[in-house]
Amino acid sequence: MSTLWQEAVIEAFRETTVRIAHLLPKLLALFTFLALGLAAGWLMKVLLLRLLKAFRFDALCERFGLGSSLAKTGMHQSPSHLIGRLSFWLVFLLFAFMGIDALDLTATTNMMSSIIDFLPHTIAAVVLLLFGVLLANFMAEAALIATVNAQIEEARIIASFIRWGVLLFTAAMVLTQLGIAKEIVVAAFSIMFGGVMLALAIGIGLGGQSIAKDFLEQRLRRKKFERDEMSHI
Amino acid sequence: MTTTKTLFGEVREQIGDRGKIEVLIGIPTFNNAKTVEPVLRAVKDGVNKVCPEASVLVVNADAGSQDGTQAAIKQAVGPDTPTAFVQHLAGDFFPGPISLQALSESGVPGREHAFRTFFTIAEELEVKACVVIDGNFRSLSSDWVEVLLRPVVEKAVDYVAPLFRRARYEGSLTNCIIYPLNRALYGKQMRYQSGGGYGFSGKLASLYLTKNVWEGEAARYGIDSWLTTVAVAEGCEVSQGFLGTKIHDTTLTGIELSILLAQAVGALFHLMEAYQEVWEGRTGSSPVPQFGPPYEPGPEGGAVNVERMVRGFQQGLRDLLPIWEIILAPETLAGILALGLLEAEEFRFPEALWVQTIFDFALAYHEKALHREHLLKSLTPLYLGQTASLVLGTREGSPEDVERAIETLCRKFESMKPFLTQRWRFP
Numbered sequence: 238m239s240t241l242w243q244e245a246v247i248e249a250f251r252e253t254t255v256r257i258a259h260l261l262p263k264l265l266a267l268f269t270f271l272a273l274g275l276a277a278g279w280l281m282k283v284l285l286l287r288l289l290k291a292f293r294f295d296a297l298c299e300r301f302g303l304g305s306s307l308a309k310t311g312m313h314q315s316p317s318h319l320i321g322r323l324s325f326w327l328v329f330l331l332f333a334f335m336g337i338d339a340l341d342l343t344a345t346t347n348m349m350s351s352i353i354d355f356l357p358h359t360i361a362a363v364v365l366l367l368f369g370v371l372l373a374n375f376m377a378e379a380a381l382i383a384t385v386n387a388q389i390e391e392a393r394i395i396a397s398f399i400r401w402g403v404l405l406f407t408a409a410m411v412l413t414q415l416g417i418a419k420e421i422v423v424a425a426f427s428i429m430f431g432g433v434m435l436a437l438a439i440g441i442g443l444g445g446q447s448i449a450k451d452f453l454e455q456r457l458r459r460k461k462f463e464r465d466e467m468s469h470i
Numbered sequence: 471m472t473t474t475k476t477l478f479g480e481v482r483e484q485i486g487d488r489g490k491i492e493v494l495i496g497i498p499t500f501n502n503a504k505t506v507e508p509v510l511r512a513v514k515d516g517v518n519k520v521c522p523e524a525s526v527l528v529v530n531a532d533a534g535s536q537d538g539t540q541a542a543i544k545q546a547v548g549p550d551t552p553t554a555f556v557q558h559l560a561g562d563f564f565p566g567p568i569s570l571q572a573l574s575e576s577g578v579p580g581r582e583h584a585f586r587t588f589f590t591i592a593e594e595l596e597v598k599a600c601v602v603i604d605g606n607f608r609s610l611s612s613d614w615v616e617v618l619l620r621p622v623v624e625k626a627v628d629y630v631a632p633l634f635r636r637a638r639y640e641g642s643l644t645n646c647i648i649y650p651l652n653r654a655l656y657g658k659q660m661r662y663q664s665g666g667g668y669g670f671s672g673k674l675a676s677l678y679l680t681k682n683v684w685e686g687e688a689a690r691y692g693i694d695s696w697l698t699t700v701a702v703a704e705g706c707e708v709s710q711g712f713l714g715t716k717i718h719d720t721t722l723t724g725i726e727l728s729i730l731l732a733q734a735v736g737a738l739f740h741l742m743e744a745y746q747e748v749w750e751g752r753t754g755s756s757p758v759p760q761f762g763p764p765y766e767p768g769p770e771g772g773a774v775n776v777e778r779m780v781r782g783f784q785q786g787l788r789d790l791l792p793i794w795e796i797i798l799a800p801e802t803l804a805g806i807l808a809l810g811l812l813e814a815e816e817f818r819f820p821e822a823l824w825v826q827t828i829f830d831f832a833l834a835y836h837e838k839a840l841h842r843e844h845l846l847k848s849l850t851p852l853y854l855g856q857t858a859s860l861v862l863g864t865r866e867g868s869p870e871d872v873e874r875a876i877e878t879l880c881r882k883f884e885s886m887k888p889f890l891t892q893r894w895r896f897p
Contacts, residue, residue: 296838299796378793378844385789386728386850388782392789466776468636469643469857470664470730 241352266346267336274332278325285324289317362414369407373400405429477587478594485527485552491595492524492618493517496588498581498607500533503542506605510546513603516615521623524598528553529591530605531584539605556587568680576649582693586684593674600675603667609717610667617711617762618669628706630669630720630761631698633661634716636768638869639852642857645876647828648695648734654883655742655749657701659757660792664694664734674706687740695737703745712762731853732846739835739846742894750891755884767869779858780814786851793848802826809855819859821882828883829890837897 289295298316314322331352338349377400384392409426413419441449495513510528517526528551530543540555585602592600599622601615621627633834641663649662670678683689683696692754699707742749786794787810794803805823812818831849835842864871 259608299839375841378841381789382844382847382850383728385786386726386782386847388785390785392785410632467642468640468725470641470648470734 263340266339270332270336270339274329274336277332278328281328282321282325286317286321289320294320358414358416362411365414366407366411369403371412373403373407376400376403477590477843480556481529481554481591484554488525488552490525490826491527491552492598493521493526493623494588494592494597494600495526495528496584496586496593496600496602497528497530497543497605498533498602499530499535499543500537501535501537502605503537503539504878505608506766507541507546508608509544509603509605509610510543512610512612513601513615514547514551515612516619517601519612519616520825523621523864526551527591527595527597529556529588530554531556531587533580533584536559538806543605554591570697582684582689585693585697586679589670589675589679592670592672593679597672597675600670600672601667602670604665606716607666609715611714613762614667614711617713618667621709621711621743621759621761622669622671626671626707627669627709627759628671628674629698629701629708630711631660631665631701631708632663632668633710633712633760633762633765634663634666634718635712635714635766636663636716637773638770638872639857639861640768640770642860643731643734643853646824646853646856646860646879648738649876650825650880650883651738651828651832652699652702653755653880655752655757655889656699656745656839657752658702658708659755659880660698660702660708660710660895662698664692664698667711669711671707674701676778677704677706682744690733691737692733695734696741699738699741699745703741703748709759709761710762710765712765714763715768719776728847728850731850732843735831735849736835736842736846739832742832743836746894750895753884753887755880767873769869774861775815776817776858776861779854779861780817783817783851783855783858784810786848786854790848790851793840796839797845797848798827798830800829806852813864814858817858817862823881824879825882825886826854826889829886829893832890833893833897836894 294317295315334349334352337345377396380399381392381396384395389395405426409422412422495517497506497510498511502509513528517524528543528547530540530553532539532555534557543553543555588602601618601622603610603614603618609637618630618632621630644662644664649660652662653659678700680695681700683700698708733875789805794806798806802823805820806827809817809823810817831845834840835845839845840848860872860875864875
């Protein structure tokens with residue numbers, strides 16, 4: 238009895254020791270990866286910030302209205318700082334996943350390869366999002382200036398319509414790129430876009446005939462009677 | 471754009487070896503068959519008055535006319551005078567609706583290509599003088615050519631800019647922005663009226679070709695906007711020729727005011743960057759020699775809808791405020807906001823505030839605070855406000871009162887220039 242008890246204890250102790258001996262290097266690898274991730278992330282952030290500063294990225298974003306868009310969403314950091322922080326976390330997470338993969342846990346097996354497979358889609362989605370926001374701001378600003386110069390009263394509504402149209406289109410593209418509910422997104426976008434157009438057509442065709450007529454008459458008459466005869470240059 | 475050698479070879483083929491050519495007459499055309507014949511007759515008479523013995527070459531740079539302009543030119547010039555025809559635009563040219571490089575106010579597309587053609591040929595032939603006259607004039611007489619050519623041939627002047635008798639408030643963009651700002655910057659009292667006819671020395675034609683204005687960003691602005699500025703900034707012998715009334719056919723109409731403004735003011739701001747070293751050091755202004763009859767203000771013009779202008783300004787104030795907040799200094803914006811409270815009849819844009827506004831736009835352009843085309847076009851409502859203010863302030867007075875108001879504005883630009891210089895260098 239005593240021998241059996243001794244053997245059981247020793248066996249358990251040996252197994253635990255072996256397991257710990259196996260786990261310790263993996264834990265060490267995890268911490269090494271985390272430390273490396275912190276260092277590499279910080280380095281990436283600093284390098285990217287310097288590069289963006291050299292190319293006057295913030296001024297460029299300001300020109301395309303990205304700075305003000307970020308401010309509207311409550312982010313008061315400059316776009317370059319935002320990208321810097323994003324790059325830090327991206328690099329850090331990459332190393333962290335490597336560390337977790339090194340633990341060789343059943344739950345995390347193949348996690349790394351899945352993440353690496355998904356990475357191009359994520360990067361493409363981020364680029365699409367950035368481009369979409371820039372395009373939306375640029376087009377809305379251009380439309381606003383053009384309509385104000387043409388003295389169209391509804392200038393801001395037209396500009397907002399263009400901004401949200403482009404943003405909506407961008408959101409649909411980003412979600413499709415990420416593979417999130419692909420079919421639902423495409424269907425929802427088509428229904429929404431088609432619905433808006435149909436609503437406008439029915440609205441103007443049935444309910445707003447007289448308003449449209451008045452509006453066009455007002456515009457054309459104003460052009461006819463209010464046009465300056467002077468040459469500006 | 472045809473390369474220099476090909477272009478010159480093309481011209482040589484057409485005219486043969488004519489020996490030394492002294493005067494080049496450049497005629498840019500686009501569907502001007504109806505007007506080009508009398509224009510050329512007047513030009514020939516004018517050249518005969520100034521230098522009857524000189525050998526003359528007529529160069530027609532056409533933008534793709536379909537109405538027999540070339541045949542009309544051949545008929546008007548006759549076989550005695552060598553004439554070269556250059557087609558400077560391909561048939562697929564289309565000025566996009568967004569591009570600033572749309573159409574010049576003369577209605578001739580791609581004018582810069584035509585001018586580049588004239589200057590290239592002038593340089594190759596080493597001509598003494600070059601006169602460029604649009605083919606769409608109805609009011610041209612042989613006196614015009616005399617006014618544009620004689621100073622170059624006899625008085626060694628490099629550049630003769632046109633000066634027209636215009637109806638009251640005509641050329642408001644020139645009077646409210648281009649003339650006062652250029653005068654304050656470069657110190658010459660040139661009226662900066664553009665289009666129509668110019669006189670150049672051979673030396674200046676060659677100088678233009680060396681300038682970085684034909685390609686890239688500068689090429690997006692109309693050539694009429696920068697010809698005078700470059701001549702003044704380069705320190706050439708400049709002068710003005712009073713040509714009387716300008717009546718011309720516009721083959722392309724409906725150029726939007728904001729595009730016109732962006733072209734003209736954009737060229738000005740662009741050259742401010744190129745000639746920073748020149749204008750920073752100049753103070754005050756001096757008159758330039760004037761040829762032809764003495765300048766006189768024009769008569770009453772057509773209807774000016776002031777209410778519409780004020781409405782345009784007020785809408786800008788309501789809708790473009792977020793954009794103006796990026797461009798204008800807080801104190802300038804505060805001054806402009808106060809104008810929104812005024813009734814149409816009481817509307818006045820204070821001179822100092824207008825000068826400050828233009829300086830702020832120039833600085834924002836320099837600092838690239840906003841997409842440049844948007845920045846320039848967003849100036850339109852403010853310009854309408856300034857024009858309305860000028861009209862309201864002088865419409866009860868005489869044409870001389872308008873001239874006085876413009877002169878006062880110019881002096882204000884000059885007196886406030888140190889502010890611009892300081893902020894340009896130390897933003």
